[in-house]
Amino acid sequence: MNALSEQAPTLIRLDDYRAPAWRVETVELDFDLGIDASEVVARLLLRRDPAQTAPLRLDGENLQLLSIALDDQPLPATAYRYIGNVLEVDGAHDGSVLETRVRLRPAANTTLEGLYLSGSREAGFLLTQCEAEGFRHITFFPDRPDVQSRYTVTLRADHTRFPVLLAGGNPDGSGKLEGGRHWARFVDPHPKPSYLFALVAGRLEKIERDYVTADGRAVQLKIWAEADAIARCDYAMAALERSMRWDEQAYGRNYDLDVFHVVATHDFNMGAMENKGLNIFNAKYLLADPDSTTDDEYRHVEAVVAHEYFHNWSGNRVTCRDWFQLSLKEGLTVFREQSFSADMNSAPLKRIEDVALLRRAQFPEDAGPLAHPVRPAQYSEINNFYTATVYEKGSELVRMLAGRLGREGFRRGMDLYFERNDGRAATLEDFLAALGEANGTDLTPYLAWYAQAGTPRLKAHGHYDAASREYTLTLTQQIQADTHHEPGTPLPIPVKLALFTRNGDMLPLQMDGQTAKPETERIVVLTQAEQRFVFHNVITAPVPSLLRGFSAPVILDCDYTPEELALLLRHDIDGFNRWEASQQLAIRAYENLRDGVADVALQAWCEALAQLFQDDTIDDALLAELLTPPGEIELAERETGIDPQHIHMLRERLQQRLAERLGAMALRQRFQTLDAHASIELDALSQARRRLKRRVLELLNLADGGSARVLAAVQYRSAPGMTDRLAALTMLVHGHAAQAAAVLADYRERHADNALALDKWFAVQAQLPGDAALERVLLLEQDPAFTLKNPNRVQALFGAFVRGNPSGFHRADGAGYRLLAERLLTLDALNPQLAARLATAFNGWQRLEPQRREAARVAIAGLARHGALSRNLAEIIGNVLSH
Ligand code: TRP
Ligand code: ZN
Numbered sequence: 001m002n003a004l005s006e007q008a009p010t011l012i013r014l015d016d017y018r019a020p021a022w023r024v025e026t027v028e029l030d031f032d033l034g035i036d037a038s039e040v041v042a043r044l045l046l047r048r049d050p051a052q053t054a055p056l057r058l059d060g061e062n063l064q065l066l067s068i069a070l071d072d073q074p075l076p077a078t079a080y081r082y083i084g085n086v087l088e089v090d091g092a093h094d095g096s097v098l099e100t101r102v103r104l105r106p107a108a109n110t111t112l113e114g115l116y117l118s119g120s121r122e123a124g125f126l127l128t129q130c131e132a133e134g135f136r137h138i139t140f141f142p143d144r145p146d147v148q149s150r151y152t153v154t155l156r157a158d159h160t161r162f163p164v165l166l167a168g169g170n171p172d173g174s175g176k177l178e179g180g181r182h183w184a185r186f187v188d189p190h191p192k193p194s195y196l197f198a199l200v201a202g203r204l205e206k207i208e209r210d211y212v213t214a215d216g217r218a219v220q221l222k223i224w225a226e227a228d229a230i231a232r233c234d235y236a237m238a239a240l241e242r243s244m245r246w247d248e249q250a251y252g253r254n255y256d257l258d259v260f261h262v263v264a265t266h267d268f269n270m271g272a273m274e275n276k277g278l279n280i281f282n283a284k285y286l287l288a289d290p291d292s293t294t295d296d297e298y299r300h301v302e303a304v305v306a307h308e309y310f311h312n313w314s315g316n317r318v319t320c321r322d323w324f325q326l327s328l329k330e331g332l333t334v335f336r337e338q339s340f341s342a343d344m345n346s347a348p349l350k351r352i353e354d355v356a357l358l359r360r361a362q363f364p365e366d367a368g369p370l371a372h373p374v375r376p377a378q379y380s381e382i383n384n385f386y387t388a389t390v391y392e393k394g395s396e397l398v399r400m401l402a403g404r405l406g407r408e409g410f411r412r413g414m415d416l417y418f419e420r421n422d423g424r425a426a427t428l429e430d431f432l433a434a435l436g437e438a439n440g441t442d443l444t445p446y447l448a449w450y451a452q453a454g455t456p457r458l459k460a461h462g463h464y465d466a467a468s469r470e471y472t473l474t475l476t477q478q479i480q481a482d483t484h485h486e487p488g489t490p491l492p493i494p495v496k497l498a499l500f501t502r503n504g505d506m507l508p509l510q511m512d513g514q515t516a517k518p519e520t521e522r523i524v525v526l527t528q529a530e531q532r533f534v535f536h537n538v539i540t541a542p543v544p545s546l547l548r549g550f551s552a553p554v555i556l557d558c559d560y561t562p563e564e565l566a567l568l569l570r571h572d573i574d575g576f577n578r579w580e581a582s583q584q585l586a587i588r589a590y591e592n593l594r595d596g597v598a599d600v601a602l603q604a605w606c607e608a609l610a611q612l613f614q615d616d617t618i619d620d621a622l623l624a625e626l627l628t629p630p631g632e633i634e635l636a637e638r639e640t641g642i643d644p645q646h647i648h649m650l651r652e653r654l655q656q657r658l659a660e661r662l663g664a665m666a667l668r669q670r671f672q673t674l675d676a677h678a679s680i681e682l683d684a685l686s687q688a689r690r691r692l693k694r695r696v697l698e699l700l701n702l703a704d705g706g707s708a709r710v711l712a713a714v715q716y717r718s719a720p721g722m723t724d725r726l727a728a729l730t731m732l733v734h735g736h737a738a739q740a741a742a743v744l745a746d747y748r749e750r751h752a753d754n755a756l757a758l759d760k761w762f763a764v765q766a767q768l769p770g771d772a773a774l775e776r777v778l779l780l781e782q783d784p785a786f787t788l789k790n791p792n793r794v795q796a797l798f799g800a801f802v803r804g805n806p807s808g809f810h811r812a813d814g815a816g817y818r819l820l821a822e823r824l825l826t827l828d829a830l831n832p833q834l835a836a837r838l839a840t841a842f843n844g845w846q847r848l849e850p851q852r853r854e855a856a857r858v859a860i861a862g863l864a865r866h867g868a869l870s871r872n873l874a875e876i877i878g879n880v881l882s883h
Helices: 227-232 234-251 295-310 323-344 347-367 388-421 428-437 444-451 562-571 575-595 600-613 620-626 632-637 644-662 664-675 684-703 705-718 722-734 740-750 755-766 772-781 791-802 815-830 832-842 850-865 871-882
Strands: 022-032 038-048 056-059 064-070 080-083 086-089 097-104 114-118 125-129 148-158 164-167 170-177 181-193 199-202 205-212 218-225 259-265 278-282 457-465 470-477 493-500 522-526 530-536 543-545 555-558
Touching: 064 086, 125 259, 148 164, 148 199, 164 181, 199 278, 205 227, 205 234, 218 227, 218 234, 227 234, 234 259, 234 295, 234 323, 234 388, 278 295, 295 323, 295 684, 295 722, 323 347, 323 388, 323 428, 347 388, 347 575, 347 620, 347 632, 388 428, 388 444, 388 493, 388 522, 428 444, 457 493, 470 493, 470 522, 493 562, 543 562, 562 575, 562 600, 575 600, 575 620, 575 644, 600 620, 600 644, 620 684, 632 644, 644 664, 644 684, 664 684, 664 705, 684 705, 684 722, 705 722, 705 740, 722 740, 722 755, 740 755, 755 772, 755 791, 772 791, 772 815, 791 815, 791 832, 815 832, 815 850, 815 871, 832 850, 832 871, 850 871
Parallel strands: 022 148, 218 259, 259 278, 457 555
Antiparallel strands: 022 038, 038 097, 056 086, 064 097, 080 086, 114 125, 125 199, 148 181, 164 199, 170 181, 205 218, 457 470, 470 530, 493 522, 493 543
16 A cells, blocks of 8 residues: 655645644554664554544655554554545544554665665664654654654664664663564653654664753763764764753753763754754764864854754754744754854854855845745745745844843743743744743734845935034835735844944944933844934044844945945954954955946955954954955845856955955965964864964965965875865865865875765865866766765765855856756655755846856756656745746
């Protein structure tokens, strides 16, 4: 009884939400595990909503049903129907127990969803991925997050092939069975939705730590990995301990089971997964050692470990009512993760990185045919909504609320949120209600942020009246339509600001009716389409520093002169706004070059940076960021009729002008000073030095390529760790240096046994600027180490090419688009989630210049005409094409 049916894509709508007619109080799962075939027996204790009459309907996809019984009576074939992806069963009542037995084919499952095999048949291990709707690939179940059940899981398998058996919850016995087999049982006392179920079985090694929570629970922390990777888990373990302490201190949240398992796999569609008591990680975000991991990657490991751990409260204890509320757990958890990382590292740097990511990944999404509100109104395939908008913009919305309530107020609100919703499947309304009520304020106006797609635009205009010493700031917002395409309401936009004198001093901010001593920084909240804010006793015409710390996720349009931006770049004490001034000035400088007009902004940018380059009070990492103009994707966002290769060329010229102003000599000296400290230490100072060293070398390459290449070649060989080695490799390869082939061969051999290091070898080459990239990608596809079956490898080659290399992907002849379209078809048959994610690289094709636009259109339309696309890919292609 194999149900394989192609269904017409149906749209799931938020407005159609209904509470489940049937719930599952307890579930007993028995797995008989094998690589080729595994059997699953599920016993569900059913509860019926007395107010509803719907028959029992359970989700199930590609399940081979072996037997079915209701209240211990085998069911005749007439008493149930398995049609499409739904099993309908007659005769169930409140308190009934339904037992099903199904067979799964883990080794044949290339989707990496449900139960699948990681690695080879001989040496690999079995694991599950259930979010969002993978549990229905394992057994029949009401697979929706508002059905929360207590799980008892028993695993049985051959002892030699599967010595380690893990599932979520607390261990509840294990033992030997006949025929060389064994078993292990796990009981999870916390009711949970099915998407948080997980199991792992195979040959794995572990490292262990004992941890005692602030409220006194002894917890065993165990990180599991394959034998060749276990030595690279120590950093993750330390990061896990830091995360647990931080959540206790910052939010008063303690861990709630006796064990916490974390497992690394090389075959994973996303970053990591917060399964209750059994987090599963893409190895990329867990394994780390100085020889193969860059500083950026170390920080990602720390952040993702924290993110998944924090989900234990924001996601697991309080889960989502339905998938439209996804940002309730993801936006909130990203915010918690960002706050943690800011506390562990440099806070201004973290903010710069987060905003840069938002602009690079979320703004383009929000500006094109894939735009959707943080709480979407409808979807066809939920996996397509694990987006930068739900995650990154969602986090910005939480940050705005946190800023609005202040540190203590936000904590009060979060305490109430957790207390009230513990064990529940909640909504974004529940979240805003708790934050508001704990603070005696109404936050419902912020719901509009969750309902409107698109990045709001904020216009700022200042006017100084010398006679009255009044400074008037007029803020105007552009109003967008909401999810129902009804005219939107104005958004509450908090604008943190300061006013600077022309000498770079901050002015006191005195507003109407203010009695307290005026501060030099404050937040004004724009709640209407347009509002004026008046400041009194302003002694001189000021330069406003607006949206400090990026206090709202908007595009700010303010009529600064280049001199004013340069002043903020020199003097603003808000690290973020200082960087922002450099970014805005760099954009003006870029426009000077593009439009062939007087280079006033370019001069101002270079002069200000030349001055800061000599200033040794400034943090090296911040300086590195100040010296970096916005990326090519961000520059393209501001234009229509885009030619990405032209943008690349202009951005190179812009940087060359900066490099020449700084001077080859000064750059070389700075490089040498920084290089004298070369080390593999991970403290902030050492990381900052490496970051600046890389930037200085890149600039030197533009001012004096010959000497930069010599330094890079030396650095490649003498680098004590991956950060320096990869920086040198990248420079030599992208600059087509004579040494490029030799260092690539050396790297390849040196890291042949390390998949994550080898991924970087693929990615560096896929990011060769310009037309050369495509041929290289075709060549690398033939490499024996390349496979479409491993998402990390696919991302390293194709992800780096189509998303990380605009000037390579966007060839004028359209060959990049055709290659992507072809590979998407092959990939879609293996792994629809991955194919759909990669296909989002076509986003924005409508804004390309005519020749490229037409080539892209033909490639995408060809895909769309293909009959047999997955629901995942079909939805992305359909949306990309239709708007
Ligand atoms: N919830 C995961 C997170 O922490 C995201 C995730 C992991 C996921 N694996 C997935 C989402 C597979 C969809 C499909 O962000
Ligand atoms: Zn998450």
